[in-house]
Amino acid sequence: MERKLITGAVLVEDGEARGTRADLLMEGGLIAAIFRGGAPEGIDAARFNATECAILPGLVNGHLHAHSNLAKGMGDRWTLEMSLTNAPWISGVRSLDEIYASAAIGAAEMLLKGCTAAYDMCLEFPLPTIEGVDAVARAYDDVGMRATIAPMASDQPFLGAVPGLRDHLVGEGVEGLPQMSSEGPEGLLARFRALAQGWRWPSEKIRFGLGPAIPFICSDAFLTGVRDLSAEFGIGIHTHVSESKVQTVVSGESFGETITAKLHRLGLLGPRFTAAHGVWLDGDDMRRMADTGANVIHNPASNFRLGSGVADVRAFLDAGVHVGLGTDGASCADGLNMFEAMRLATHASRVFGAPVDSWIGAREALQAATTGSARALGFGDSIGVLREGSAADIVILDLRAPHYTPMNDLSAQIVYAEDGTGVRDVFVGGRCVVRERRLTTIDYDRLRRQTQAAADRLHGANAQTRARLQHAARLAEAYCRCFISRETPARRYICE
Amino acid sequence: MERKLITGAVLVEDGEARGTRADLLMEGGLIAAIFRGGAPEGIDAARFNATECAILPGLVNGHLHAHSNLAKGMGDRWTLEMSLTNAPWISGVRSLDEIYASAAIGAAEMLLKGCTAAYDMCLEFPLPTIEGVDAVARAYDDVGMRATIAPMASDQPFLGAVPGLRDHLVGEGVEGLPQMSSEGPEGLLARFRALAQGWRWPSEKIRFGLGPAIPFICSDAFLTGVRDLSAEFGIGIHTHVSESKVQTVVSGESFGETITAKLHRLGLLGPRFTAAHGVWLDGDDMRRMADTGANVIHNPASNFRLGSGVADVRAFLDAGVHVGLGTDGASCADGLNMFEAMRLATHASRVFGAPVDSWIGAREALQAATTGSARALGFGDSIGVLREGSAADIVILDLRAPHYTPMNDLSAQIVYAEDGTGVRDVFVGGRCVVRERRLTTIDYDRLRRQTQAAADRLHGANAQTRARLQHAARLAEAYCRCFISRETPARRYICE
Numbered sequence: 007m008e009r010k011l012i013t014g015a016v017l018v019e020d021g022e023a024r025g026t027r028a029d030l031l032m033e034g035g036l037i038a039a040i041f042r043g044g045a046p047e048g049i050d051a052a053r054f055n056a057t058e059c060a061i062l063p064g065l066v067n068g069h070l071h072a073h074s075n076l077a078k079g080m081g082d083r084w085t086l087e088m089s090l091t092n093a094p095w096i097s098g099v100r101s102l103d104e105i106y107a108s109a110a111i112g113a114a115e116m117l118l119k120g121c122t123a124a125y126d127m128c129l130e131f132p133l134p135t136i137e138g139v140d141a142v143a144r145a146y147d148d149v150g151m152r153a154t155i156a157p158m159a160s161d162q163p164f165l166g167a168v169p170g171l172r173d174h175l176v177g178e179g180v181e182g183l184p185q186m187s188s189e190g191p192e193g194l195l196a197r198f199r200a201l202a203q204g205w206r207w208p209s210e211k212i213r214f215g216l217g218p219a220i221p222f223i224c225s226d227a228f229l230t231g232v233r234d235l236s237a238e239f240g241i242g243i244h245t246h247v248s249e250s251k252v253q254t255v256v257s258g259e260s261f262g263e264t265i266t267a268k269l270h271r272l273g274l275l276g277p278r279f280t281a282a283h284g285v286w287l288d289g290d291d292m293r294r295m296a297d298t299g300a301n302v303i304h305n306p307a308s309n310f311r312l313g314s315g316v317a318d319v320r321a322f323l324d325a326g327v328h329v330g331l332g333t334d335g336a337s338c339a340d341g342l343n344m345f346e347a348m349r350l351a352t353h354a355s356r357v358f359g360a361p362v363d364s365w366i367g368a369r370e371a372l373q374a375a376t377t378g379s380a381r382a383l384g385f386g387d388s389i390g391v392l393r394e395g396s397a398a399d400i401v402i403l404d405l406r407a408p409h410y411t412p413m414n415d416l417s418a419q420i421v422y423a424e425d426g427t428g429v430r431d432v433f434v435g436g437r438c439v440v441r442e443r444r445l446t447t448i449d450y451d452r453l454r455r456q457t458q459a460a461a462d463r464l465h466g467a468n469a470q471t472r473a474r475l476q477h478a479a480r481l482a483e484a485y486c487r488c489f490i491s492r493e494t495p496a497r498r499y500i501c502e
Numbered sequence: 503m504e505r506k507l508i509t510g511a512v513l514v515e516d517g518e519a520r521g522t523r524a525d526l527l528m529e530g531g532l533i534a535a536i537f538r539g540g541a542p543e544g545i546d547a548a549r550f551n552a553t554e555c556a557i558l559p560g561l562v563n564g565h566l567h568a569h570s571n572l573a574k575g576m577g578d579r580w581t582l583e584m585s586l587t588n589a590p591w592i593s594g595v596r597s598l599d600e601i602y603a604s605a606a607i608g609a610a611e612m613l614l615k616g617c618t619a620a621y622d623m624c625l626e627f628p629l630p631t632i633e634g635v636d637a638v639a640r641a642y643d644d645v646g647m648r649a650t651i652a653p654m655a656s657d658q659p660f661l662g663a664v665p666g667l668r669d670h671l672v673g674e675g676v677e678g679l680p681q682m683s684s685e686g687p688e689g690l691l692a693r694f695r696a697l698a699q700g701w702r703w704p705s706e707k708i709r710f711g712l713g714p715a716i717p718f719i720c721s722d723a724f725l726t727g728v729r730d731l732s733a734e735f736g737i738g739i740h741t742h743v744s745e746s747k748v749q750t751v752v753s754g755e756s757f758g759e760t761i762t763a764k765l766h767r768l769g770l771l772g773p774r775f776t777a778a779h780g781v782w783l784d785g786d787d788m789r790r791m792a793d794t795g796a797n798v799i800h801n802p803a804s805n806f807r808l809g810s811g812v813a814d815v816r817a818f819l820d821a822g823v824h825v826g827l828g829t830d831g832a833s834c835a836d837g838l839n840m841f842e843a844m845r846l847a848t849h850a851s852r853v854f855g856a857p858v859d860s861w862i863g864a865r866e867a868l869q870a871a872t873t874g875s876a877r878a879l880g881f882g883d884s885i886g887v888l889r890e891g892s893a894a895d896i897v898i899l900d901l902r903a904p905h906y907t908p909m910n911d912l913s914a915q916i917v918y919a920e921d922g923t924g925v926r927d928v929f930v931g932g933r934c935v936v937r938e939r940r941l942t943t944i945d946y947d948r949l950r951r952q953t954q955a956a957a958d959r960l961h962g963a964n965a966q967t968r969a970r971l972q973h974a975a976r977l978a979e980a981y982c983r984c985f986i987s988r989e990t991p992a993r994r995y996i997c998e
Contacts, residue, residue, distance in 0.1 A: 076908055079915035082865075083858045115904035119923070251855075310849035311918070313861060316996060340919035341905045346842065350849075353806035357853060359747075359986060359995025362579045362979060365809060369578075408611035409837045411950045412572055412957030419575035422807070423836035425921045427615070454907050461908030483858060490855060499855025500812060500996050 009033045010436060011049055014057035015402065017042075017392055018416055020369060025060050025416045032398040035435035039394055054438075056402050059430065060416060063390050064122025064399035065344040067332050068303035068379035069244070069282040071158070072109035072128040072142050073097050074335025076461050081337060084479070086250045086312045087486045089337065090164045091175075091479040094183050095472035096337065097131040102141045104460040105130065109145035111457045112342060114445055116151060119426040121344045122399040122434045123152035123390075125280065125303070125332065125383045127217045127244055132184045134159055134197055136204060143212045150439035150447040152399070154383040156215030156244040157201065160223040161191045165482075167223045168256055174485050179474030186219065191228035195235065202239045210397075211435075213384050215242040220249075221265045222257045226272060233274045242384045243274060247281035247302075250314045251498070254286035255489040266291035275300045280382040282332065285309055285317040288495040289325070296326035301382035304374065306350035308334030315498030316354050319374075320364045330379030331371070345424040348375050352421065357500070368421035398436035403428045505529045506932060507545055510553035511898065513538075513888055514912055516865060521556050521912045528894040531931035535890055550934075552898050555926065556912060559886050560618025560895035561840040563828050564799035564875035565740070565778040567654070568605035568624040568638050569593050570831025572957050577833060580975070582746045582808045583982045585833065586660045587671075587975040590679050591964035592833065593627040598637045600956035601626065605641035607953045608838060610941055612647060615922040617840045618895040618930045619648035619886075621776065621799070621828065621879045623713045623740055628680045630655050630693055632700060639708045646935035646943040648895070650879040652711030652740040653697065656719040657687045661978075663719045664752055670981050675970030682715065687724035691731065698735045706893075707931075709880050711738040716745075717761045718753045722768060729770045738880045739770060743777035743798075746810045747994070750782035751985040762787035771796045776878040778828065781805055781813040784991040785821070792822035797878035800870065802846035804830030811994030812850050815870075816860045826875030827867070841920040844871050848917065853996070864917035894932035899924045 010032045016025030017040070029045035031038045039045075077096050081089060089096075100108070109128065116124060126146075130138040134157035146153040163185040165172040172180070187194060198216055205214045216232045218224045224232075224245075236243045247265055248254045257265040266287060269275055275298035284302040287295070295302060304319050322329050333339035333347050348371040355366035380390035389397045405413065409423035432440035439447050506528045512521030513536070525541035527534040535541075573592050577585060585592075596604070605624065612620060622642075626634040630653035642649040659681040661668040668676070683690060694712055701710045712728045714720045720728075720741075732739050743761055744750045753761040762783060765771055771794035777783075780798040783791070791798060800815050818825050829835035829843050844867040851862035876886035885893045901909065905919035928936035935943050 077910070078905060078908075078919055079911040082863045082911075082914050083861045085858060088858070111904055111907055118904060119921075307849075310852055313852035313855075313858065315855070316853055336919075340915060341921050343921050346921060353803075353846075356806055356809035357812055357995060358997045359809075359811070360997060361983060362581060362584070362809065365579045367578045406947070406950060408607055408614060408950075409574060411607055412574075412954045414573070414957065415575040415578075418578050419836060423574055423832075425615075425837050425839050425842060425923070427922045451902070454902060454904075458908045461910065487857060497996055499853060500993055501854045501856060 009051035010054050011045060011051040012054045012056050012061060013045065014055055015059045015061045016416065018060055018062045018420065020417065023415050024413050030061060032433065032436040035398055037392065037394055037396055037398050040392065058405050060403040060405055061392065062120070062401040062403055062420065063376050063392050064401055064432065064434065065120050065375045066379035066383060066390050067116060067121050067124040067344055068330035068382050069125055069127070069305055069332030069334055070112065070342065071335035072112055072126050074337040075108045075112040076464065077337035078340040084312065085483050086314055087252055088479040088483045089312065091482045092475050093186060094131065095468035095475055097129055098468045098471060100131070100464065102137055103456070104464065105138050106141040106145050107453065107456045107460045109142040110149050110453055112336060113146050113149035113151045114448065114450060114453060115342050117149060117432050117440050117445065118429065118443065119343050119345065120401040120429045120432060122432060123380070123383060123385065125154045125156065125244060125379070127156050127158045129158045132186055132188050136201060139201055143207050146212055147207065148448055150434050150437060152211055152389065152434060154213040154215045154242060156217035156242065158217040158219045159187050159194045160219040161187055161189065161194055161225050161228045162223045164223055168252065168486065171482060171485055175478050175481060178478040178481055180478050183471060183474065191225050191231055194228060195231040198232070198235055202235060202241060215244050218243065218245045220246045220253065221269060222253050229272050229274060233272060236278055242278045242280060244280045244282065247284050248286035249283035251286055251494065252486045252489045254494060255492045264288065264291050266294050270294045270298065283309065283314065283317065285315045285498050286494060286496050292321060292325035292327055299328065301328045301330055303330045303332045303379065303382055304351055305332045305334040305339070306354040307339035307347055310350065311338045316357055318358070319351060319355055319366055328378060328381055329374050330382040331374040332379065343426055344375055345426055348372060348421045368418040371421050372417055398433055400433040401429060402431040404430040505547035506550050507541060507547040508550045508552050508557060509541065510551055511555045511557045512912070514556055514558045514916065516913065519911050520909050526557060528929065528932040531894055533888065533890055533892055533894050536888065554901050556899040556901055557888065558616070558897040558899055558916065559872050559888050560897055560928065560930065561616050561871045562875035562879060562886050563612060563617050563620040563840055564826035564878050565621055565623070565801055565828030565830055566608065566838065567831035568608055568622050570833040571604045571608040572960065573833035574836040580808065581979050582810055583748055584975040584979045585808065587978045588971050589682060590627065591968035591971055593625050594964045594967060596627070596960065598633055600960065601634050602637040602641050603949065603952045603956045605638040606645050606949055608832060609642050609645035609647045610944065610946060610949060611838050613645060613928050613936050613941065614925065614939065615839050615841065616897040616925045616928060618928060619876070619879060619881065621650045621652065621740060623652050623654045625654045628682055628684050632697055635697055639703050642708055643703065644944055646930050646933060648707055648885065648930060650709040650711045650738060652713035652738065654713040654715045655683050655690045656715040657683055657685065657690055657721050657724045658719045660719055664748065664982065667978060667981055671974050671977060674974040674977055676974050679967060679970065687721050687727055690724060691727040694728070694731055698731060698737060709737070711740050714739065714741045716742045716749065717765060718749055718756070725768050725770060729768060732774055738774045738776060740776045740778065743780050744782035745779035747782055747990065748982045748985045750990060751988045760784065760787050762790050766790045766794065774880070779805065779810065779813065781811045781994050782990060782992050788817060788821035788823055795824065797824045797826055799826045799828045799875065799878055800847055801828045801830040801835070802850040803835035803843055806846065807834045812853055814854070815847060815851055815862055824874060824877055825870050826878040827870040828875065839922055840871055841922055844868060844917045864914040867917050868913055894929055896929040897925060898927040900926040
């Protein structure tokens with residue numbers, strides 16, 4: 007592969023208010039050398055001018071859903087429970103091309119906004135298929151992004167998991183509609199096994215993971231099967247843990263233990279385990295996560311937008327939990343902007359009324375969005391850092407942008423002020439995938455047309471289901487509020 | 503003035519999921535006509551192609567500080583009280599050129615990010631001058647933005663207003679440093695009068711306003727003098743009200759009434775009165791604001807970043823308060839992005855644990871950021887709307903951006919997903935001030951160099967003051983925490 011030398015930039019390095027002047031040599035997809043102060047004369051490499059720019063490691067989105075990319079802007083005022091009730095029409099009856107388009111437009115957006123790898127819990131409705139998951143993988147590969155893809159599945163319906171909810175909604179349009187999965191644990195585990203065995207993508211680019219959707223709608227048989235597959239194939243488990251208060255209360259009342267205690271007891275927690283959200287984890291839960299080396303992905307945009315409560319990331323860090331950062335799906339973090347996710351992580355930490363030392367600072371947010379998420383994806387420390395030998399996944403930020411003028415503190419200005427308008431170029435594995443704010447890898451206008459056409463067709467195809475469920479979702483929300491009024495050890499709302 | 507016809511776009515209009523196809527004619531700085539469905543043949547006007555674009559009214563930033571634009575990225579973990587203690591080195595010893603550059607870089611950024619008018623509480627340290635305020639006005643005019651400029655002043659020092667704080671910090675570096683103002687009320691009022699009388703800018707472009715900094719550091723004599731000047735000249739009053747819990751508790755204990763009750767008793771509240779923040783307003787305070795027709799500017803980014811607490815905007819709206827939206831200064835909303843401010847307004851409303859009907863939705867956020875703020879600035883309904891006869895202050899959004907693909911709900915996608923990367927062109931009063939993401943009005947690279955040079959010089963000139971105050975600021979914060987632990991009628995933190 008061609009050698010490329012990025013010249014004239016500064017590296018985002020801790021301790022240097024304005025970054026460190028350096029040239030960066032890429033070869034074979036890796037960072038071959040970093041020349042602090044400037045490269046020596048005579049290096050045989052193609053030059054890439056980055057004067058008045060900063061070099062940031064590509065950001066890593068620790069949690070999103072490829073299928074949600076068609077739902078952006080929907081559900082102005084939806085809780086998670088409303089979103090789950092509405093799922094059949096949001097994600098129903100997609101063709102493989104539509105599954106591909108939904109994943110590809112999200113990958114395109116993430117790259118354009120400085121994110122080079124993602125942990126994707128894609129949903130195929132009602133069941134994950136080899137072809138569907140492969141379409142998602144192909145989308146990431148075509149657009150030029152790294153990903154770990156964990157298809158989402160569960161063997162129990164959401165409406166049945168909340169005591170009394172299904173009965174409450176009978177007569178309101180929920181009868182006879184397809185649920186997210188319609189197979190028992192054996193069938194789902196067989197699908198996961200087939201996917202793991204047949205995986206055709208190289209693990210340094212596109213990895214496979216296991217996505218038990220939400221533990222409170224997964225049987226013990228399914229969860230332990232997932233645990234065994236994870237060990238057998240050495241692959242990650244990604245699930246939603248204690249995202250909403252409703253789930254947390256219901257799980258505690260149904261199982262007589264917290265969901266994390268149950269996952270621990272069943273042997274799922276460990277370095278390959280990644281919990282998305284963790285808003286309602288209590289102190290004991292956090293210790294279980296920390297003791298086993300599990301990862302938590304903080305999704306502040308989603309937690310704010312869905313009113314799920316505010317995760318206590320300082321408590322995670324104090325407990326020793328590995329923390330990454332994500333946007334969540336485009337239905338609740340509509341713009342998939344990891345710069346904003348970092349900023350929101352600092353914001354979320356400051357609404358508890360606690361002393362400033364407990365607030366998440368700019369450097370902690372940056373770390374969560376790079377090395378923190380990279381670990382959760384299973385990429386270890388091969389991405390998310392600027393170091394000789396690590397992957398050449400690099401974002402070039404234009405320091406001529408007004409939010410870098412004047413330059414006071416490069417790291418802080420990236421976290422507090424970058425909104426995506428400063429992203430000029432992006433490299434993944436040394437390949438220039440975004441050049442002057444345009445994708446080099448795909449025909450973007452063609453993808454746009456495909457994506458809009460998919461959304462338009464699905465809007466019609468799911469119209470009847472939509473009409474039946476929108477009212478039911480509001481009733482579900484009102485019903486679920488009785489669980490929100492319960493007392494829990496964790497406090498994550500202002501007016502509890 | 504030239505007639506211009508914007509063609510091929512959609513208007514952001516409520517009730518239309520994908521906007522309304524329309525051409526828009528501008529003449530004499532106003533919207534001369536809106537042709538829904540397309541303009542008739544033969545209109546004599548220069549064509550401006552906006553195919554695959556949306557037309558949004560220019561956003562209005564209801565609260566910021568021109569001087570803060572040199573401080574972006576500073577104060578990673580600062581409360582408001584730390585920021586106030588540090589003020590002398592952040593804003594000290596500026597030349598007129600430096601005051602100009604600080605205002606101009608902020609105006610440049612706001613225009614590039616779709617904001618066409620702002621309410622600016624500029625600070626000149628230690629005292630406002632005619633030349634300094636004029637430099638700020640000139641900056642907005644040169645860059646091509648509308649503004650209401652309310653120079654900030656107070657006749658009492660912050661350190662003296664918090665009981666015991668100054669004594670606590672004696673020996674810690676605060677002695678002998680200049681305070682924000684060093685004049686009694688008569689002197690300050692004379693300065694304000696001179697500014698109002700000598701105002702040379704047309705009121706439809708750059709207006710003058712009165713900026714008593716924070717009521718708890720303003721004497722009754724100063725406040726009532728401001729009230730009288732406001733009535734005499736028909737100009738706005740802009741101040742910070744109940745921004746932090748410290749201020750709110752101290753004001754209550756010092757005055758025996760809330761700050762809003764005091765302002766009401768002194769006769770300041772009314773349609774020309776604008777309170778920034780209002781985080782800690784209680785129900786009676788909100789009624790006072792509503793009954794008098796006063797405005798509140800919500801600044802969610804700043805409130806999050808400074809840990810000031812979460813304002814209850816639904817309660818404002820229920821009480822009938824006029825609500826606008828702002829970023830606050832670049833030291834606490836570093837990127838001055840009004841799209842993000844709208845999104846954060848929806849986020850902030852959802853951390854109370856209240857039912858979805860109480861959440862701020864996309865359309866309410868959009869309204870606050872346009873007509874809500876416009877009213878506070880004193881521009882009434884002449885800006886912030888797309889209507890024949892209103893000002894041609896217009897933002898062209900590129901709907902090819904991935905966050906508009908697919909298009910499901912234009913208003914919601916603007917609020918939940920636009921980060922500034924979709925802003926293509928901006929018009930103010932029919933003049934194209936941003937064309938293809940570049941300013942047409944000024945030499946931006948020259949302004950950048952000026953701004954960086956100003957920051958560099960000031961960094962040196964204020965180094966000693968900085969060294970003395972940074973430690974004192976931390977002590978001030980620790981001291982002020984005793985006020986944060988008090989009980990107040992309003993709850994705005996999770997762990998109170």
